Amino acid sequence: MNPFDLKSILFARHAQHVVLIHFPIALFLVSVAFDFAAQWKRSAVLAAVSYYNLTVAALSSIPVVVTGLMAWRWQLEGQKLKGTLLLHLVLGLASTVLIWLVWWLHLRGRKPERTLSSYRFPLEVLAVAVVALTGHLGGFLSGVNAP
Numbered sequence: 001m002n003p004f005d006l007k008s009i010l011f012a013r014h015a016q017h018v019v020l021i022h023f024p025i026a027l028f029l030v031s032v033a034f035d036f037a038a039q040w041k042r043s044a045v046l047a048a049v050s051y052y053n054l055t056v057a058a059l060s061s062i063p064v065v066v067t068g069l070m071a072w073r074w075q076l077e078g079q080k081l082k083g084t085l086l087l088h089l090v091l092g093l094a095s096t097v098l099i100w101l102v103w104w105l106h107l108r109g110r111k112p113e114r115t116l117s118s119y120r121f122p123l124e125v126l127a128v129a130v131v132a133l134t135g136h137l138g139g140f141l142s143g144v145n146a147p
Contacts (some may be wrong), residue, residue, distance in 0.1 A: 017067035018142055024064055025135055027057035028099050032124045035106075039121075051106050058103040063095045068092060084137055091134040098127035 030054035038046035072081065072089070081089055102124055109116030 002013075017064065017071045019062050020060070020067055021135070021138065024057045024061040025131055027053050027060065028102075028131060029128065031057055032128055035124065036121070051110065054099075054103045054106055058100050061099055065092065065096055072092055082111055084140060088134060088137040088141055091137065095127065095131045095134045098123070102127055108142065 027034050031050045034050035034053060037043070038050055045120075068089070072078070074086075102120065105117050105120045105123070108114055109120075
């Protein structure tokens with residue numbers, strides 16, 4: 001197999017999901033860090049950086065979900081999911097919903113007459129935990145965390 005063969009890169013059964021997943025994870029985690037820093041320093045610039053990172057994280061989560069579902073359909077031929085794979089799918093969808101929910105709270109808070117909700121920090125911490133657990137399970141499924 002040629003490592004530079006475009007067909008093998010684009011049509012690998014799950015390669016796109018494994019590669020793409022790192023973008024929303026990193027962007028979301030950095031966004032939460034910037035949000036905490038913005039609150040601590042009372043910095044509008046850091047808050048804007050957090051918002052834009054969060055926006056790209058939310059948008060980049062869409063192809064990750066699509067490629068994850070495609071990997072399931074192609075690699076497992078649509079078999080019924082169970083165990084770790086089912087938990088990874090459920091947590092992955094929950095992660096995506098939480099990322100979009102946090103983004104929506106930040107979007108609402110950008111309006112002049114509104115402020116950011118005080119419960120966004122616990123929600124961000126919950127989302128970070130769910131994203132981390134989802135990634136941990138994905139590592140086992142890909143063989144990275146296997147014994």
